[in-house]
Amino acid sequence: MSEASKPGNFITQIIDKDTEAGKHGGKVHTRFPPEPNGYLHIGHAKSICLNFGIAERYQGQCNLRFDDTNPEKESVEYIESIKRDVEWLGFEWADEPKYASDYFDQLFAFACDLIKSGKAYVCELNAEQMREYRGTLKEPGKDSPYRDRSPEDNLALFMEMRDGKYADGEKVLRAKIDMASPNINMRDPIIYRIRHVRHHQTGDKWCVYPMYDFTHCLSDALENITHSICTLEFQDHRPLYDWTLDTLETFHPQQIEFARLNLNYTVTSKRKLKQLVDENHVEAWDDPRMPTISGMRRRGFTPTSIRNFCERIGVTKSDSVVDFGMLEHAIREDLDANANRAMAVLNPIKVTLTNYPEDKEEIFSVSNHPKNDEAGKREVPFSRNLFIDAADFEEVPPRKWKRLSLGTAVRLRGGYVITCDEAIKDEEGNVVELLCSYDENTLGVNPEGYKPKGVIHWVSANHAVDATVRLYDRLFNEEAPDAKHEDKTFLDFINPESMTVTTNAKLEASLAKAEPGVGFQFEREGYFCRDLKETGMVFNRTVTLRDSWVKIEAKG
Numbered sequence: 042m043s044e045a046s047k048p049g050n051f052i053t054q055i056i057d058k059d060t061e062a063g064k065h066g067g068k069v070h071t072r073f074p075p076e077p078n079g080y081l082h083i084g085h086a087k088s089i090c091l092n093f094g095i096a097e098r099y100q101g102q103c104n105l106r107f108d109d110t111n112p113e114k115e116s117v118e119y120i121e122s123i124k125r126d127v128e129w130l131g132f133e134w135a136d137e138p139k140y141a142s143d144y145f146d147q148l149f150a151f152a153c154d155l156i157k158s159g160k161a162y163v164c165e166l167n168a169e170q171m172r173e174y175r176g177t178l179k180e181p182g183k184d185s186p187y188r189d190r191s192p193e194d195n196l197a198l199f200m201e202m203r204d205g206k207y208a209d210g211e212k213v214l215r216a217k218i219d220m221a222s223p224n225i226n227m228r229d230p231i232i233y234r235i236r237h238v239r240h241h242q243t244g245d246k247w248c249v250y251p252m253y254d255f256t257h258c259l260s261d262a263l264e265n266i267t268h269s270i271c272t273l274e275f276q277d278h279r280p281l282y283d284w285t286l287d288t289l290e291t292f293h294p295q296q297i298e299f300a301r302l303n304l305n306y307t308v309t310s311k312r313k314l315k316q317l318v319d320e321n322h323v324e325a326w327d328d329p330r331m332p333t334i335s336g337m338r339r340r341g342f343t344p345t346s347i348r349n350f351c352e353r354i355g356v357t358k359s360d361s362v363v364d365f366g367m368l369e370h371a372i373r374e375d376l377d378a379n380a381n382r383a384m385a386v387l388n389p390i391k392v393t394l395t396n397y398p399e400d401k402e403e404i405f406s407v408s409n410h411p412k413n414d415e416a417g418k419r420e421v422p423f424s425r426n427l428f429i430d431a432a433d434f435e436e437v438p439p440r441k442w443k444r445l446s447l448g449t450a451v452r453l454r455g456g457y458v459i460t461c462d463e464a465i466k467d468e469e470g471n472v473v474e475l476l477c478s479y480d481e482n483t484l485g486v487n488p489e490g491y492k493p494k495g496v497i498h499w500v501s502a503n504h505a506v507d508a509t510v511r512l513y514d515r516l517f518n519e520e521a522p523d524a525k526h527e528d529k530t531f532l533d534f535i536n537p538e539s540m541t542v543t544t545n546a547k548l549e550a551s552l553a554k555a556e557p558g559v560g561f562q563f564e565r566e567g568y569f570c571r572d573l574k575e576t577g578m579v580f581n582r583t584v585t586l587r588d589s590w591v592k593i594e595a596k597g
């Protein structure tokens with residue numbers, strides 16, 4: 042579906058009005074402004090789909106701009122990962138990626154303009170005093186004793202700050218607005234601070250760095266952004282956004298806020314995701330259990346599934362929590378329609394067909410997709426020695442058992458009907474092998490008058506590919522791991538079963554050629570893809586066939 046034909050939301054309504062009124066000559070230019078201090082997560086995907094989607098809808102453009110004003114927390118690794126993730130989702134930014142640091146010279150000049158017009162001053166209160174002077178939500182703040190310095194003195198001090206004469210924190214530059222404002226963001230906010238650290242883009246050129254609020258609005262203005270879309274927590278910063286641009290008389294983009302994505306069973310805060318990585322609770326930022334875009338890619342999510350999900354959750358102005366099941370539904374739906382089927386036995390037990398000749402082999406031609414003939418067929422080899430899943434055999438079956446047990450028959454998917462004649466056990470009584478017989482008249486047809494109760498999957502032992510299969514599940518087993526819990530943190534809710542590894546899985550031969558990252562439905566098991574990083578035969582479970590969490594919750 043093209044962006045223009047999709048249903049709109051409150052933001053497209055605002056833009057429709059603007060374009061009708063001829064504002065910005067009908068042009069729409071948005072931006073996605075990540076700080077490169079971590080990998081992007083599913084919440085960012087919502088913002089990406091929104092900003093790039095709006096640009097597409099109005100045949101406008103969207104910039105990718107790195108908001109890089111905190112060099113000590115940022116890195117080139119994060120920048121590269123962000124570019125990769127936006128591209129992978131299928132979006133194209135206008136021109137080259139932009140950096141707030143591209144504008145450091147201009148931002149410095151803007152700060153000097155504010156100083157010259159008496160709208161900014163150098164302050165020497167330390168952090169603690171600053172807090173004291175700021176006041177509270179109930180009480181107004183107090184003017185800093187440095188507030189009334191002359192523009193000349195302020196300008197000279199600001200130059201000295203830039204030239205490295207002072208230590209970190211010794212002085213700051215503040216906007217001179219209103220210490221009694223009911224909005225604390227307007228109580229003479231800091232706009233520049235001293236940080237003697239090397240910057241990943243500008244090297245050692247600067248030891249003063251602009252603050253986010255000052256940088257963001259001016260970067261938007263310098264890029265002629267028409268609609269600056271951000272999350273609700275910036276609503277209280279909008280007066281400062283507007284004050285800065287009005288006072289400096291620049292181009293004035295319109296800030297519009299929307300509700301961020303919250304997902305249950307998930308944390309979406311870069312700080313917490315970084316903690317999971319740094320403390321080795323997960324393997325890396327792209328661990329398939331992480332809600333990062335790179336983790337989801339490794340897990341087997343497709344760009345389409347993530348974009349459909351973002352489309353469905355919609356864009357509103359009120360906070361809500363989205364059920365993780367919606368995300369799983371989006372990937373199941375895409376893979377059900379588009380992933381080829383294959384057979385894999387995750388917990389193998391040997392089956393010997395005693396009446397099948399030892400040296401015989403057959404090749405069955407099996408459909409890759411039950412509902413899509415265009416997906417074609419593949420060759421599946423068959424022999425006397427098979428593997429089936431141990432869970433598909435019960436010596437003493439429960440009622441309504443539709444799988445294999447002693448004396449009963451089941452159909453092998455795409456193959457013959459077999460009957461189990463004997464279970465061979467080891468010394469401890471564990472079943473280690475099943476002796477079965479096959480009925481040669483049942484290939485693709487049921488013999489007259491009888492129908493096997495069930496169908497199970499299998500692989501030919503003579504042709505099987507050995508693999509490691511990682512069964513992933515939700516990373517947290519608590520709906521709101523992030524919320525305040527008595528003497529517990531989100532780390533206490535890590536699901537101990539978020540990853541179980543099987544190292545002796547047996548895959549059908551065709552999977553030896555599976556491309557990393559391409560999804561398959563392993564019949565009766567779920568959706569899987571070969572891992573993007575591991576070199577051997579390692580498969581990740583993307584999602585189960587059905588939502589098992591709904592039932593678990595109902596059981597309490």
Ligand code: ATP
Nearest residue numbers: 074075076084085087088271272301302309310311
């Ligand atoms: P985090 O809280 O995870 O650290 P952030 O807001 O600090 O995220 P940024 O790099 O500043 O991360 O985010 C880039 C853009 O993505 C911003 O416009 C931000 O509003 C948006 N964004 C971040 N998290 C979400 C979310 N959960 N839902 C929607 N948009 C989000």
Ligand code: MG
Nearest residue numbers: 075076108253
């Ligand atoms: Mg941020």
